Amino acid sequence: MALLPLPDPSPTAALVRSSVLISQGAEAKVYRTTLHTGGGPVLLKYRFSKQYRHATLDATLTRARVAGEARALVRCLRCGVSVPGLRFVDVANGALGIEWVDGKSVRSLLGSGDEGERYREEDEDIAPAEDEDLFVGYKVPKDALMVMVGTEIAKMHLADIIHGDLTTSNMMLRHPSSTMNPLGVHQLVLIDFGLAYTSTLAEDKAVDLYVLERAFASTHPESEPLFSSVLDAYKRKMGKEWPAIGRKLEDVRLRGRKRSMVG
Amino acid sequence: MESFAYPHFSSIAHVALFDRVTNAGEIRARIVRASSLEGDEGDAEREAVSFAFIDARLVTSVLHIQTAITQALLAAAQNTLRTKTVHSEVIWALNPSNNITEALRRYGVTDDSTALFVIRIESLASIDVRSRMSAVVEGTLVPMSALAGLTDWVAVKKYNKLGGDPYIKEIQNDPAHEHHLIDNIVVSFVAMKSVSG
Numbered sequence: 001m002a003l004l005p006l007p008d009p010s011p012t013a014a015l016v017r018s019s020v021l022i023s024q025g026a027e028a029k030v031y032r033t034t035l036h037t038g039g040g041p042v043l044l045k046y047r048f049s050k051q052y053r054h055a056t057l058d059a060t061l062t063r064a065r066v067a068g069e070a071r072a073l074v075r076c077l078r079c080g081v082s083v084p085g086l087r088f089v090d091v092a093n094g095a096l097g098i099e100w101v102d103g104k105s106v107r108s109l110l111g112s113g114d115e116g117e118r119y120r121e122e123d124e125d126i127a128p129a130e131d132e133d134l135f136v137g138y139k140v141p142k143d144a145l146m147v148m149v150g151t152e153i154a155k156m157h158l159a160d161i162i163h164g165d166l167t168t169s170n171m172m173l174r175h176p177s178s179t180m181n182p183l184g185v186h187q188l189v190l191i192d193f194g195l196a197y198t199s200t201l202a203e204d205k206a207v208d209l210y211v212l213e214r215a216f217a218s219t220h221p222e223s224e225p226l227f228s229s230v231l232d233a234y235k236r237k238m239g240k241e242w243p244a245i246g247r248k249l250e251d252v253r254l255r256g257r258k259r260s261m262v263g
Numbered sequence: 264m265e266s267f268a269y270p271h272f273s274s275i276a277h278v279a280l281f282d283r284v285t286n287a288g289e290i291r292a293r294i295v296r297a298s299s300l301e302g303d304e305g306d307a308e309r310e311a312v313s314f315a316f317i318d319a320r321l322v323t324s325v326l327h328i329q330t331a332i333t334q335a336l337l338a339a340a341q342n343t344l345r346t347k348t349v350h351s352e353v354i355w356a357l358n359p360s361n362n363i364t365e366a367l368r369r370y371g372v373t374d375d376s377t378a379l380f381v382i383r384i385e386s387l388a389s390i391d392v393r394s395r396m397s398a399v400v401e402g403t404l405v406p407m408s409a410l411a412g413l414t415d416w417v418a419v420k421k422y423n424k425l426g427g428d429p430y431i432k433e434i435q436n437d438p439a440h441e442h443h444l445i446d447n448i449v450v451s452f453v454a455m456k457s458v459s460g
């Protein structure tokens with residue numbers, strides 16, 4: 001028999017030590033890693049345990065969150081919603097390995113001028129720098145990007161998946177030259193399904209949209225025309241499902257306004 | 264043959280793809296016999312066939328194999344192996360259901376296999392794996408890229424229960440797109456097997 005080495009009690013912890021931290025959220029640390037030599041980059045989402053929670057309860061919650069995120073991603077894949085695939089699951093340690101998306105978040109593409117400057121320098125030769133409407137290096141007009149956002153969210157809702165945390169940070173534009181992009185075109189990719197669940201209710205879909213609307217308003221200047229092109233594309237894709245969701249969206253907005261007047 | 268190191272598992276996986284295999288039935292019989300042989304002879308025979316032999320028809324990419332190896336190594340490290348060895352665990356990881364016999368029948372070597380992935384997982388110390396593989400398998404060692412002509416996509420859809428998916432039907436006339444998506448789905452299935460169902 002080939003002798004296997006003594007089992008490392010936590011290979012995932014060792015993997016984390018060799019990974020690069022790219023973001024630290026409230027629930028999870030996110031790293032860029034590789035799972036073996038010669039492997040491509042993988043995003044590692046590591047839900048650390050909360051010291052102040054009961055240990056057993058914590059393990060159960062972590063397990064549910066990891067399983068929930070994994071299931072939502074696979075459900076999206078099967079329905080043709082553009083999301084990254086899974087590469088590694090260590091449920092005992094709350095770790096999820098997710099296909100690396102080579103691109104930029106919609107938030108940073110829409111964001112402040114500084115980021116644009118940085119990209120202008122890197123991609124000077126391919127960027128039509130005089131055209132303000134194009135994201136440098138990505139060559140996608142802002143409006144086309146908003147159409148992609150609305151369409152992808154509609155595909156997700158048509159599959160009865162509620163994202164639960166729609167923000168412009170939780171969507172990325174995959175670069176057309178990325179090797180993991182066989183279609184060779186820009187692809188909008190939805191990420192961060194940690195709060196996702198399934199529901200057929202128009203109300204849940206409306207709340208998802210409202211969360212995104214608030215996120216646009218609080219993150220991006222002049223967000224109204226942007227969000228309205230998102231919504232137009234969404235309506236077109238939802239077809240006959242739209243009117244019920246549209247009515248709920250009005251209700252949800254009204255409640256939101258009342259709440260902000262009271263609070 | 265390609266070798267992939269998994270430093271956090273202190274392990275290395277040697278992966279070879281053989282095509283035009285002529286002795287699949289014999290390999291299968293050897294594996295069965297090795298498990299019941301006793302004494303030194305038994306140990307030697309078990310060592311000689313200590314590989315994961317995987318029918319290449321149901322494999323969609325090298326990533327598919329690598330993902331099964333990762334999850335098998337994790338189960339070994341956490342003492343949660345569902346099968347006897349890390350090699351049989353790789354085969355178990357590839358099959359969507361929890362049935363070990365079914366996994367071996369579908370993903371393992373069968374009498375009519377003609378293309379095989381042969382995998383050896385061990386600690387970082389190296390042995391001459393390639394000649395040991397060639398001592399067991401009669402066939403032609405081919406590069407991993409040859410897999411593109413070996414995958415049986417109809418069988419992949421059937422065993423992963425994807426044939427009825429409306430979206431996959433929708434894109435069936437665009438094989439490049441369909442294969443890329445199915446690969447991503449089955450790789451995801453392998454990765455999340457511990458939390459599926």
Ligand SMILES: Nc1ncnc2c1ncn2[C@@H]1O[C@H](COP(=O)(O)OP(=O)(O)OP(=O)(O)O)[C@@H](O)[C@H]1O
Pocket residue numbers: 022023024025026027028029030043045084098099100101102105169170191192193194
């Ligand atoms: N698959 C991926 N490929 C590349 N980068 C990614 C991927 N997934 C996430 N990221 C990057 O990592 C960041 C954090 O990931 P994610 O949103 O999934 O984690 P999170 O902890 O839930 O984040 P937050 O709490 O900040 O919303 C993303 O905003 C994005 O920039």
Ligand SMILES: [Mg+2]
Pocket residue numbers: 169170192
């Ligand atoms: Mg996020």
